[in-house]
Amino acid sequence: MTREQQHALPDEIFKIIFEKSPGSLLVGADAPRFTIMAASDDYLKITSSIREDILGKGFFEVFPDDASDPDDLTTARHVFTKVAETGLKVDVPCYQCDVYNADTKAYEVHFWSCSNIPFSCGNKVAYILNTVVDITAEVKARQAATESENRLRLAAEATGFATFDWDLKDEKNYCSPQLVELFGYPADAVLTSTDVFNMVHPDDKEIVINAFNEAYKTGVYHYEVRIIWPDGSLHWISTRGKQISDEEKTNTRILGTVLDITESKSDEIRKNDFIAMASHELKTPLTSIKSYIQILAKKLVNTEDNFVINALSKANFQVNKMTDLIHSFLDLSKLESGKLQLKRDQFDINELISDTITEFIQASNTHNIEFEPHGILEVDADRDKIGQVISNFLSNAIKYSPRGSTITITSKTTDCGPTVSVTDLGVGIKPKDQKRLFQRFYRVDSDKTMTVSGFGIGLYLAGEIIQCHKGKIGVESAEGEGSTFYFSLPVFPPL
Ligand code: ADP
Numbered sequence: 001m002t003r004e005q006q007h008a009l010p011d012e013i014f015k016i017i018f019e020k021s022p023g024s025l026l027v028g029a030d031a032p033r034f035t036i037m038a039a040s041d042d043y044l045k046i047t048s049s050i051r052e053d054i055l056g057k058g059f060f061e062v063f064p065d066d067a068s069d070p071d072d073l074t075t076a077r078h079v080f081t082k083v084a085e086t087g088l089k090v091d092v093p094c095y096q097c098d099v100y101n102a103d104t105k106a107y108e109v110h111f112w113s114c115s116n117i118p119f120s121c122g123n124k125v126a127y128i129l130n131t132v133v134d135i136t137a138e139v140k141a142r143q144a145a146t147e148s149e150n151r152l153r154l155a156a157e158a159t160g161f162a163t164f165d166w167d168l169k170d171e172k173n174y175c176s177p178q179l180v181e182l183f184g185y186p187a188d189a190v191l192t193s194t195d196v197f198n199m200v201h202p203d204d205k206e207i208v209i210n211a212f213n214e215a216y217k218t219g220v221y222h223y224e225v226r227i228i229w230p231d232g233s234l235h236w237i238s239t240r241g242k243q244i245s246d247e248e249k250t251n252t253r254i255l256g257t258v259l260d261i262t263e264s265k266s267d268e269i270r271k272n273d274f275i276a277m278a279s280h281e282l283k284t285p286l287t288s289i290k291s292y293i294q295i296l297a298k299k300l301v302n303t304e305d306n307f308v309i310n311a312l313s314k315a316n317f318q319v320n321k322m323t324d325l326i327h328s329f330l331d332l333s334k335l336e337s338g339k340l341q342l343k344r345d346q347f348d349i350n351e352l353i354s355d356t357i358t359e360f361i362q363a364s365n366t367h368n369i370e371f372e373p374h375g376i377l378e379v380d381a382d383r384d385k386i387g388q389v390i391s392n393f394l395s396n397a398i399k400y401s402p403r404g405s406t407i408t409i410t411s412k413t414t415d416c417g418p419t420v421s422v423t424d425l426g427v428g429i430k431p432k433d434q435k436r437l438f439q440r441f442y443r444v445d446s447d448k449t450m451t452v453s454g455f456g457i458g459l460y461l462a463g464e465i466i467q468c469h470k471g472k473i474g475v476e477s478a479e480g481e482g483s484t485f486y487f488s489l490p491v492f493p494p495l
Contacts, residue, residue, distance in 0.1 A: 015038070018038055018040060019038070019039075019040050019041055020040065020041060021040045021042070021131075022040065022042045022131075022133070023040065023042050023043050023046060023131055023132040023133060023134075024038075024039070024040040024042070024043055024129065024130070024131050025038070025039050025040070025043050025129075025130045025131075025132075026038040026039075026127055026128070026129055026130075027059050027080065027127065027128050027130065028126070028127060028128075029080075029083070029084040029118070029124075029125040029126055029127060029128055031080065031081050031084045031085075032060075032077070032081070033058040033059075033060075034058060034059040034060070034080050034084075034128070035056065035057070035058055035059070036054050036055055036056065036057055036058075036059055036062065037055070037127065038055070039051060039054060039055070043132070046099065046132065046134070047063070047099075048099070048100055048102065049062065059076065059080070060076075060077065063076070065077050074092045074095045076130075079092060079114075079116050080116065080128055080130075083116045083117075083118045083125065083128050084118070084125050084128065087118050087120060087125050088118065089115065089116065089117050089118065090115075090116045091113075091114070091115045091116070092112075092113065092114050092115075092116075093113050094111055094112070094113055094135065094139065095111070095112055095113075095114070096109065096110070096111055096112075097110060097112055098110055109136070110134060110136045111134075111135050111136045111138075111139040111140075112132050112133065112134060112135060112136075113132070113133050113135045114130060114131060114132040114133070115130075115131050116128050116129070116130050116131075117129045117131075153165075153176070156176065156257070157176050157177070157178065160178055161176070161178060161257050162175075162176055162178040162179035162181075162182045162257060162258045162259070162260075163175075163176045163178070163179060163255070163256070163257050163258075164176070164179055164241070164254075164255070164256055164257075164258065165253065165254075165255050166193055166253060166254045166255075167252065167253050168252055168253060168254065169252050171192075171193065173191070173192050173193040173196075175190075175191045175196070179191075179258050182235075182237060182258055182260050183195075183196065183199055183227060183229065184229030184230050184231060184233070184235075185230065199227045199228055199229070200225050200226070200227055200228075201225060201226035201227065201228060201234070203226075204225035204226050207223050207224075207225050208223055208225060210223075211223035211239075215241070215243040215254060216243065219242060219243045219244075219245075220241075220242065220243075221239065221240070221241035221242065221243055221254050221256055222238075222239065222240050222241070223238075223239055224236065224237070224238045224239075224261065224265075225237060225239075235260060235262045236260070236261045236262045236264075236265040236266075237258050237259065237260060237261065238258070238259045238261045239256060239257075239258050239259075240256050240257055240259075241254045241255055241256020241257070242254070242255055242256060268336070269337070272332075272333040272336045272337055273333070273337075275329050275332065275333045276329075276330060276333035276334070276337075278329075279326045279329040279330045279333070280330065282322075282326050283323075283326055283330075286319060286322055286323055286326065287323075289319055290316070290319045290320075290323070293312060293315050293316050293319060294316075296312060297312050297316070300312065317363060317364070320363065324391075325455070327388075328455070328457050328458065328461060329457075331388075331461050332440075332457055332460075332461065335461070335464050340464070340465075340468065342381070342382040342385065342468055342469065343382050343383075343384070344380055344381060344382055345380070345381070345382070345383050346378060346379070346380050347378070347379065347381075347383050348376050348377060348378055348379075349377040349378075349379050349386070349411060349418055349420060349489075350373040350376065350377055350411055352383060352386060352387055352390065353371060353373070353390060353409055353411060353420065354371065355387075356387055356390045356391055356394060357369050357371055357394070357409065359391075360391075360394055360395075360398070364398075366398060366403050366404070367397075367398055367401070367403070367404065367405060367406070367407050368404065368405070368406045368407070369394070369406075369407050369409065370406060370407070370408045370409070371408075371409045371411075372408060372409070372410045372411075373410075373411045373412075374410070374411060374412035374413070375412070375413065377411055377412075377413065377418040378418075379418050379489050380489075381469050381489055382465075382469070385465045385468075385469075386465070386469075386489075388461070388462070388465065389462040389465055389466060389473075389487060390409075390420060390422070392458040392459065392461070392462045393420075393422035393462070393485045394407070394409070394422055395458070396424075396458065396459070396485070397422050397423075397424035397426065397483075397485075398424075399452045399454070400424065400426040400427050400448075400449060400452065400483070401424040401425055401426025401427070401482065402425075402426065405424070405425045405426065406425060407422065407423065407424050407425075408422075408423045409421070409422050409423075410423070414488060416471075416472050416488035417471070417488050417489050417490050417491040418488060418489050418491075419486060419487070419488040420486065420487055420488075421484050421485065421486035422484065422485050422486070423482065423483070423484040424482050424483055424484075425481070425482040426482050426483065427446075427448045427449060427479070427480070428477045428478050428479040428480050428481050428482055428483055429444060429475065429477040429479065429483055430444075430479050434475050434477060437459050437475060438459050438460055438462070438463035438473065439460060440456070440457060440460045441455065441456040441457060441460070442456050442459075442460070443455075443456040459485075462487070466487045466489075469489055469490070470490050471487055471488050471489040471490060472487065472488045473485075473486070473487040474486055474487075
């Protein structure tokens with residue numbers, strides 16, 4: 001006995017293994033008969049056949065083929081013939097072959113996947129091993145998903161929503177007819193994601209790229225940009241979507257809706273223009289009132305009339321308040337129209353803090369303001385704008401903490417760069433409000449803060465100013481205990 005014969009499996013063991021294997025059939029390559037040589041128990045069960053009845057018979061004698069579509073390349077006749085002729089393995093990933101259920105006496109829809117492997121004797125194919133796997137559940141799940149997706153798409157189209165489905169793997173992009181119309185094309189036109197991106201206003205393209213990168217991290221896709229229609233007209237759109245990951249957690253699709261917001265944007269632009277114009281018009285008379293108050297104060301420097309001294313100081317305080325407010329409104333409208341520009345300078349932030357504290361103490365000495373500087377903090381930033389942020393933190397700390405309490409300003413270098421924080425022992429802020437404080441016009445709805453005057457734009461402006469500097473801004477607070485507002489600026493670039 002040769003070594004190979006010693007290690008070869010005895011025929012009986014091989015037969016048992018074959019018969020217990022899932023869905024296997026061995027046929028001879030004697031085309032066109034394809035004699036059945038062996039069948040596993042599982043194969044017999046699937047085909048409701050009995051081993052003794054089928055062994056030795058031609059495959060098509062037992063399982064007559066469907067001659068209705070001679071061009072169907074997935075039929076057993078085509079596949080077996082191809083394997084026998086070419087000696088190559090042939091896979092059929094999915095085909096339908098219904099199975100008779102003896103209990104219900106009816107055929108059930110079944111989907112299969114099969115592989116056909118040739119076995120050669122000499123240089124001729126002698127046998128074909130046909131292995132089948134039942135994939136009905138998988139196919140039905142896929143069909144159900146497609147159906148529900150189509151239903152959703154139909155519902156979205158019926159409600160008039162402009163929707164898109166962007167497959168990031170193969171770069172396929174489905175745009176609903178409504179979306180195509182939103183981009184100024186006839187409903188039956190086809191738009192690719194590149195076409196859509198090319199129509200975004202050149203100044204707004206970065207917003208789309210940032211939103212796309214953000215969606216990779218958060219799953220949320222949102223932006224508002226201007227687009228230019230083929231006829232040259234300008235329109236505003238708002239896109240909201242969700243990025244979907246597959247089983248391997250790779251982001252594969254973005255689904256979402258697009259809204260035309262040209263109308264509301266125009267209203268907003270008109271409102272901003274109005275605020276800008278009104279604030280600008282108010283600035284001139286206010287400057288002259290302030291000058292008169294200062295002249296009066298100088299003239300009455302030796303007066304002993306306490307009422308006059310008091311009235312002038314109050315008038316001056318109120319005029320300053322109004323001037324600050326008007327400057328905030330002007331900044332707001334500049335910001336919304338993208339006209340807020342930084343005038344960068346190199347300066348020591350500690351000096352700026354000291355100056356700001358002095359101004360506050362002169363205006364109203366109601367709190368105990370302590371300053372804890374740590375080293376010289378040189379920054380490259382817009383001095384006036386950073387001063388505005390510090391003033392906002394400080395005036396809020398004064399507004400929202402009891403008279404006589406201590407407010408601490410700290411400046412130091414942290415991992416994020418030069419950092420300034422303002423801590424008060426006031427009313428504090430609930431976690432749910434903390435997240436929204438930096439939004440435009442947001443004010444905390446509580447008995448303790450509603451009596452304090454304000455518009456909810458100070459922190460919004462502060463947030464935007466720090467963002468323009470590519471810095472960080474935030475708050476740490478506990479209700480009833482106090483708050484710390486802080487910001488940091490990027491490390492001063494070495495010269
Ligand atoms: P304003 O104070 O003019 O309303 P801000 O944008 O500066 O506007 O502040 C927004 C809101 O944040 C305030 O209305 C207040 O509810 C809350 N807030 C700000 N600073 C503090 C603070 N130091 N302590 C408690 N609440 C604060």
